[in-house]
Amino acid sequence: MEFKAGDRVHVTRLNTNEVDFYATLKDYNDGHPFILSNCSDGRFECCSVFKPNTGEVGLNRWDYYVLAEDEEDTEEPVVQHTTDPVNHPDHYNYGEIEIIDFIDQVSEHYNPVVAVHIANAIKYLSRAPHKNGKEDIEKARWYIERAYQKWSD
CATH class of the missing domain: 1.10.246 (Serum Albumin; Chain A, Domain 1)
Structure with missing residues (x-):
């Protein structure tokens, strides 16, 4: 599957960690890697993800994301801002x-x-x-x- 900047995706694996949020792909540095924007979970805003053609994207690999397909997935995200006065004041x-x-x-x-x-x-x-x-x-x-x-x- 081809992904391009502007695609809305459902991210379930990021940097080898299981996650569950939606984001929009944004090009970075001549197209490698993608940067996540408009994340439904604000903690992941501006994180980078590998592109599928790098071999680092897959269920048991570094990153995994699929195109957001149903209406719920493509709605504007609610950005969650968390306050952590101990670890991230x-x-x-x-x-x-x-x-x-x-x-x-x-x-x-x-x-x-x-x-x-x-x-x-x-x-x-x-x-x-x-x-x-x-x-x-x-x-x-x-x-x-x-x-x-x-x-x-």
Whole structure:
């Protein structure tokens, strides 16, 4: 079966995990892979899926999706936004960027003693407009000064 950008699909396997949601296929990077949009489950918005011709699509493979055929499947999706204050708090997310992932990437370039202070500074700077405002900026400043002091240690 040929799939093309704009097709509405029922996704039942994504990244080897069993799932159940509907999405619209969108081209990415000269057609490989597809990106999911208008997902009925917002957690999967902008995820990528393999195209069938890659050999990674099938019931027991990486991804599996079929064309949405009945009327229920093709209705506009209801995007579900979930709030998880422990694992994914809103004040540590910027659009599709989760601050913890950014912190991991930045802090790996510092020695471990300094990295912890840089990580905390980023955390407080990123959440300030959404949580404690100027108090968080002050905390970030304290951690930056601490990183500066520990730089030579």
